[in-house]
Amino acid sequence: MISRFEWSVAMRYLRARRSDGFISLIAIFSFLGIMLGVATLIIVMSVMNGFRAELVSKLLGFNGHVIVSGVANEIVDYGAISAAIRKVDGVVSASPYIHAQVMAIKDGRASGAFVRGLPDEDLDFSKLDGMTIRSGNLQRLDFERTIVMGYRLARSLGVDAGDEVTLIAPSFTATPFGSLPRGIAFEVAATLDVGIYDFDNLFIGMPLAEAQTFFRYGNAVTNIEVMVERPEDVERYLAPIDQAAGAMSYVTTWRQTNQSLVSALDVERNVMFLILTLIIVVAAFNIISSLIMLVKDKARDVAILRTMGASQGSIMRIFIISGASVGVVGTALGVIIGVLFCLNIEAIKSVLEAFTGTDLWNAEVRFLSEIPALVDPVEVVIIVSMALILSFLATLPPSLRAARLDPVDVLRYE
Incomplete structure (x- = not known):
């Protein structure tokens, strides 16, 4: 003492x-x-x-915990595969989507971007933590040829909600004058603040059916996004999800995608x-x-x-x-x-x-x-x-x- x-x-x-x-x-x-x-x-x-x-x-809120991709860059029978993945113990959801790159053009301004074609139930971005709507209304996505985009991308193009932007697809259309890029005008329904610079500067979202038509995927998607109960232990879900996805698909986790x-x-x-x-x-x-x-x-x-x-x-x-x-x-x-x-x-x-x-x-x-x-x-x-x-x-x-x-x-x- x-x-x-x-x-x-x-x-x-x-x-x-x-x-x-x-x-x-x-x-x-x-x-x-x-x-x-x-x-x-x-x-x-x-x-x-x-x-x-x-x-x-933010990465996990915007991207899936596990991503199932097609070996041939497309998944045709995505409905059955998604249903099989949802049966895996610990899987919360499995949603098909299309991921593709485009060129966005408006009044002489151009910027590269990536498009995420999502099912209707996944288009309510306001539910995601940390994501806010800068302008516009997500309800306008019910109309044809409407998109949402990151607010930084919209600002670089000089557009806002209600304006039109031309998207150039990476595929070409054969014409008597040769192969020409396909460009379609879309109305900006809303601008989003994801909170991550790269997404705010590159992201464009649209309904899945619209993306399938625009990119000519028919009744196919490029990926299936899987959300699990414990994303920090995502490796434990890898084997059963891979088995449910089948031989024509391969599986990557969010850790592998963002490993570096x-x-x-x-x-x-x-x-x-x-x-x-x-x-x-x-x-x-x-x-x-x-x-x-x-x-x-x-x-x-x-x-x-x-x-x-x-x-x-x-x-x-x-x-x-x-x-x-x-x-x-x-x-x-x-x-x-x-x-x-x-x-x-x-x-x-x-x-x-x-x-x-x-x-x-x-x-x-x-x-x-x-x-x-x-x-x-x-x-x-x-x-x-x-x-x-x-x-x-x-x-x-x-x-x-x-x-x-x-x-x-x-x-x-x-």
Whole structure:
């Protein structure tokens, strides 16, 4: 147990006197280092967790967990295959669709895009998390030759809901003058904000029957989108879905489709954790140096305390309290600063952008429109535990040295 006497002496050593100013300055730097290290770790790891969670959520909300594709780039008997896949344990839904590329043209402006032809029940994009309708009405998709598109694509073409856009299919039509590309005008029913830059800049959606006619697929589709109960464990569904799909189809998971992106995020997250941990390690070394100087400066006081009956354990605890207090208070303030920063990260970003006049979060580079921050309580506990353990371990060498001081040697020439 730590006595009141030990607390009193330790707190007195922490209060700076004029002669101890340099020691206290090092202690302040140690405190700031631990506080900033803990806060930075929480902020960076929360942003990376939020970035990964938001990106995966949007990818899974817009794309299937499992994609069944035809070997010959088309699936003819997609109704029977979809029904067989739905019977697989853990499968939530299986929806056929057409995925194809087009050229969108409007008044001399042109942009490449991909078209997703979806069944009527999947055209209600407003049900998807994080997706908003910028303009128009999805009910207009009931009319022939109507489409929806990403709002960035619509903006680059200079169109809005109600305008017409000409789509050029990748196939050609034979004429007496040679093969000519097929172009059909479609009305834009609505513009969507998916929240992922590439989709907002490239996506066009239309009813499945309309896509089958436009791309001349007849009664066939290119893919079947499968949603499962546990997308994080998607590999467990792979074999039964592959068996239900049949020999003329092959199956890919969302992890395989986005393997490079997910792997890069995981590697970056681990590397950043290791790099930022060094801030706390450096602060812990500062605690060691400040305590060593404090022990040397207080050697006479320690010798007097020993002669008055203080034990080695009592002296050791005094210096442990002095050093660990810096780590505990710095860690506590670091957690408060880190969590508050994460909770108000968008407001802070807006203030910094207004102050610096720069765009701190470019959606073209970072895929998402806003900075996501997801504070993981388990991760915060790990960071706090690591900071406290390092702070405690840093106090042991100087405290042991103080406890082993021989009062006779110290006071011999006093």
